[in-house]
Amino acid sequence: MSKDITLNVNGIDHHVNIQGNETLLKVLRDKLGLTAAKEGCGAGECGACAVIYNGSPASSCLILAVEAEGVEILTLEGITPKDHLHPIQQAFIDKGAVQCGFCTPGMIITTYSLLKSNPDPSEDEIKKAISGNLCRCTGYVQIIEAIREAARRLKRVKGRRK
Amino acid sequence: MKNFINLGRDVNRLDGYDKVSGNAKYIADYEFPGMLYAKVLRSPHPHAEIISINTSAAEKMEGVIAVTHSGKCSHKMGLYLVDRPVFATGKVRFKGEPVAAVAALTEDIAAAAIKKIKVKYKMLPLVDNIEDALDKNATLVHPDLMKYSYLPIYYPKKGTNIFNHFPLRKGDIKKGFKQSYKIYENEFTLPQIQHVPMEPHGAIAKWDRNDKLTVYSSVQSPFTLRNLLRLAFGLSHKDVRVIAPYVGGGFGGKAGINMEPLAVALAKEAKGKWIKLIFSREEVFLGTTVRQAMRARVKTGIAKNGRIIAEEIEMIFDGGAYAEYGTNVVRAAGYTCIGPYDIKNVKGDTYGVYTNHLVGGAFRGFGHGELHWAVESQMDIIANDLKMDPAEFRRLNVLKPGSINSMGEKITKHTGDMVACIDAVAKDLKWGKPSKKPAKPYIKRGKGLAVLEKAPAMPANATSCARVKFNEDATVIVQFSGMEIGQGCITALTQIAAERLKMDVSKLHAAGLPDTDFSPYEWQTVASRITWAVGNAIINAVDDAHEKIKKVASKVLKVKASQLDIDGEKVFVIGNKGKSIALPLIIMGYQYPDGHTIGGPVEGVGTFTPHLTNLDAKTGQGHAAAEWTFGCEGAEIEVDTRTGELKILNLVGAFDLGTVINPSTARGQIIGGMIQGLGSAVLEELKYKDGKIANPSFVDYKIPTAADLPDKIKHIFIQTPDDGGPFGARAIGEHPMISIPPAIANAIYDATGVRIKALPLTDEKILSSLKEKK
Known part of the structure; x- marks a missing residue:
């Protein structure tokens, strides 16, 4: 079942069409092209997919994209300043x-x-x-x-x- | 130590920016238009005959583009022994073996489709351990073993499960034991473990209608993968192109050929389409390779003065369902079987046997973590029984200049300084002084150490090629195909190139990620050999470029080429620096005032081939080691004797790695290896129940986290230049993992008097051993 949602990622609102079972990690990577977060285990055990979610680090492989609507999400791409490194x-x-x-x-x-x-x-x-x-x-x-x-x-x- | 401008310096990693910014692309990050997604159906049984495979329901599903299995793809693969089918053929030999695969428009469709494939099995008797495999009436995992193709340096045994037997004979073993004052015999075991690279394996393949194959893969060995793919699928090298992005950790698990043929088999069914196959973590556990399990029996004869005069060692490796790459693990462990000791009389027999377990393969250490577990536990048992200091016992018996090693090679002062490694570790551990007394009487503290050696395990024709290309502004692009798998080879190799070019490393760019259509040839990124072997090829490439520059300059300056030298900025006449040409004026060809131009763009090509021989089939004598790295590792630990809880207070490792190219990345290799060694010592074990793997996840298979670090951990560089290494460097990638397990086991003995002979050294095992001792 697909659904249109708005995801706030790195300060930008993204309107995306998602499947109900899609994880936030999958949507970040496959639909928003933000591939810094990695899938290492898909079970929340390794931390490779960590993003800042509502101000705290979270495993984006355990969060359904549909749940993330209205939440401020920050990825590594969002931490990296425009013309140098953090x-x-x-x-x-x-x-x-x-x-x-x-x-x-x-x-x-x-x-x-x-x-x-x-x-x-x-x-x-x-x-x-x-x-x-x-x-x-x-x-x-x-x-x-x-x-x-x-x-x-x-x-x-x-x-x-x- | 020489005055280097680029070596021995903490040059920041040249891949650092890509990796901290998220810019680095790994296999899973690649997407192409029209891509199809693959899933694999795996065997639920460890040993069963395949009666039938019915794919019709899967094929009819909307969005399914291709389905394949052994009926369509019957190819076999393997680097050393070609025994592994892409898809289980006739029977399945381990739980998790690929049986069929599907490519579909989405991952979800592919996942749903594999569930619709119906496979009928008939159970076969299970070969569940080394004992089953060697039983007189054993079920043969591969009845057709002798029909497989393999390199002539391996010795499978007809009518058995033995896929390789490596014998080693030196001196007169009977005489040695006869002359011995004391003889010790013990058995040691260790289980299978997983590499656990953080990046799961993946491949993306496209088979065009004109039979050109392109493969992206998380691969340690792009050229060897190309070779093995073309052998398996019957193509020409020119029609196979392998492109290797950054690899998120290898440790041997991405060496040779792995899961790529699954994607290729689907690509062949859906020509012109990109097929993407990324393994789940569970599939990494089930469907890649593991470190082989091993059982070793060591019998050692000692003279009255404490010298070892005879050793008989039998090692049996559980190679799992397919030998493939693991065949060479058996050989490598076999030729190093006694470790870094000077022993006159040796009888070694190293076997690899088939079972219905996960497929064994290359793993950091390549047989040496296994053999040193046995040998270094044995040495400690002997030293303690003789009431000799274990460090002193080793100093007395280890290889020194003039010694002859297990395969008959002579050790020189250039080989490395084993005793200096022991001394450095002993000093750090305050060896000989008792540990600080713990506050509680039930806490016992102890110290242990263990030595190690390893040479790159590779065939005698493992070659390397490198190129240096000058740009118009006399900056330089370095090309090689050593894979950046985390070890830092892009940075180290660029430093070596810069050093030979007499330029600062900032003037160079490394085109480090290989594409077999464009990049120079490299055998494999394995065996800790890249800095050493490719470093030598790069030096030769720089020299070639310099010769080309001198040839043109000699015409312009009207002197012989031999009268010229080059620094980072100009080519000049030796003894007359004023007579020179700035590099930018010559590296694209030299133009005279009238316009006519001689020479052309300067590119240097260099190759490197190690000087090795095959080993004698009956005695294992010969020259298989291009260079050795010696090391010693030590541990101070405490045990809570009420619970068996083990705490690591201090880990220290000293390695003679020759000239250190980059202290920061070398330290990274050492500390990282020691902690992976710690995992193999105290945590890691692949467990089986009824022949089926029971812990294929991070919940049940624990690797060290930051919380598991010892209180102290230290690395020590010993720098005896290697006379065959680039600027005197030698290998360090695998070594730090090797002897951590015996160092900790020896420390546990020192603390508690309990000797554990089976890895891992879990708290439960320590507690039950303490109870047995009482």
Whole structure:
């Protein structure tokens, strides 16, 4: 059964025709061309499909697109500034936190959300925050270092703005 | 250490921007107009005869474009032993084996259609483990084994389930044991495990009506895939084009040929249409390959001075339903069977057997995680029994310059420094000093270490090609077909090219993602060989480009080419830097003032071939190792003796990786490998019930998360330059995973006196072993 809905993604309203059983992840990828979010398991266990949903990170493979109408959705594409990288993204590069890159969009989404609510997380808080994002390449150590570095840089940016 | 301008530097990953921005495209991100979507019907039984397949209801469904199965596609595939049909033919040999496939206008239609395919089965006896496979009256999983084609370096046994037997004979084993003061014999096992790349496998294929085939795939080996596809489907290389986007993790699971033929078989039925097949996570567990299970028996003879003088080792690998690539795992484990030890008398017998389990294949470590689990547990048992320090026992017995290894190769000072690796780990662990006393009496702490070695496991004709192309402004494009699977080869190889060009790496662009129509040839991205082998090809390509520049410059400057040198900016006369030509004036051809032009665009081509030999069929002696990487890994742990709960306090790994090209990415390989090793040590196991896999999901098959990290983890570089490696570099990709399991098991023994001989080292197993000990 198909339905016309409006999805607010990265600040833009998109009018899309969806099937009742389609997930938000599928609609983002297949209908809006936003392919940063990945399908790693389709069961909400790996975090590769994470998006910011109503201000919190969520597995977009577990959300039906039809439920997402009226919700503010932010994807990695929406976090990336127009002509440079977000400090979190740059910190991931600088600290060697990227290998195959498949988990990276979800990791950055989770980091974005963590640092919004907790600008100065401890190592344990970082580990806890990303423990739902599986990575098979890095062993997480350089990801944790990148998150700490991103927190430092974001604080500096904030400090300058004051 | 030499003064490098681009090496030993944390150059940021050149694929970093693509990957942090979401710009990087993986197989599932590709969509083409008019694309069809595929689903696969899989066997519900581990071993059964196929009586009939009825696809008529599926074919009649609206939106179904193509249905195929063994009746239409009877091709077989395999890199080393061609035993695997694209679709189960005559019988199914494991639960999850593809039986049929459907291409339809949407995924939903394809999924509904496969449910309408009716297959009648008749059960066959189950070969459920190594013992079943080796039984005198065993059911043969492949009665036609001897009819299959295979490389002549493998030895299947007629009338058995043994698809390969690799014998190794060195010295006089009988004499060795006769002269031994003490003899130890133990058995060790480990289960199948999964690679779990975060990206599920996928392929997109189009078979045009003029019989040209194009395949996009999540593939480690585009050229080998092209070769195996053309063999399976009877095409010419020129008519098959493989394009490889970024790969979201491989670990061996995307080496050789995998699931691509399923998409190709459908493409052949729906000519001119793109067919997209992306595996679900469950299908990655069921339908790709796994690390083989293994049982090893190790018998070791020791002289009075603690030297090992004889070792007999028998390893039996559970290769699963099809041997295919796994045939070579058996061989690689076989020729390294004793690990990095100097032992005069050796008898090794390594077997691969068929069962009705998931298909075994290449996996990070390629037989070496398996053999070192056995050997490094055994060494610890011996050292402790002899009341020798386990680190000292290893220092005494490991390979050193002048030693002869298992297959008769002589170790030199360029091979690497095993003892330095042991010393570095011992120092980090404060070896010899007891662990800090835990606050609670029921918590026991201990330390353990384990050494390792590995060489790239590849045939003697595994070759590489690379190109460097100068642009008009004397920037350079580097081309190679080593696959970027996360290890950082695009960055490391560009650094190597820049170093040889004497240019800063920022002047280079790497065209790293291969397209077999345009890219230089590469055998496979496996065996930790890319930085080493392709790095050498790139050096040769730069030298070729430089020769071409010098040839033109010698005419212009009227000197011999041998009198010229090139830095990153100009070609100049040696000893007279003023007599020179700026590179932009010569790399597209040199134009004289009157307009006439000599030379042309400069492109350098370089190749690399390792110098290897086949191994003797009866003794396994010869030269199969292009280069070795030695390492040592250590662990400090604590065990709660009330619950068996294991906590990892510290993991440390020291590796002699020669010249470090990029410390950050090398560290990434080491830490990532150690944590994957930790998963294989304490968490991971594919479980079977009645021959059917019981845990094909992340709910039931756990891999390490950030919450599972040890309190401390450290990597140590030992840098003995390899005389055959690019600027002295050697391999590091697989090694960090290898000896984490025995290091932890040895630490558990140190803490509790309990010796666990079967992986994984779960809390339940530790608790039950503690109870048995009481």
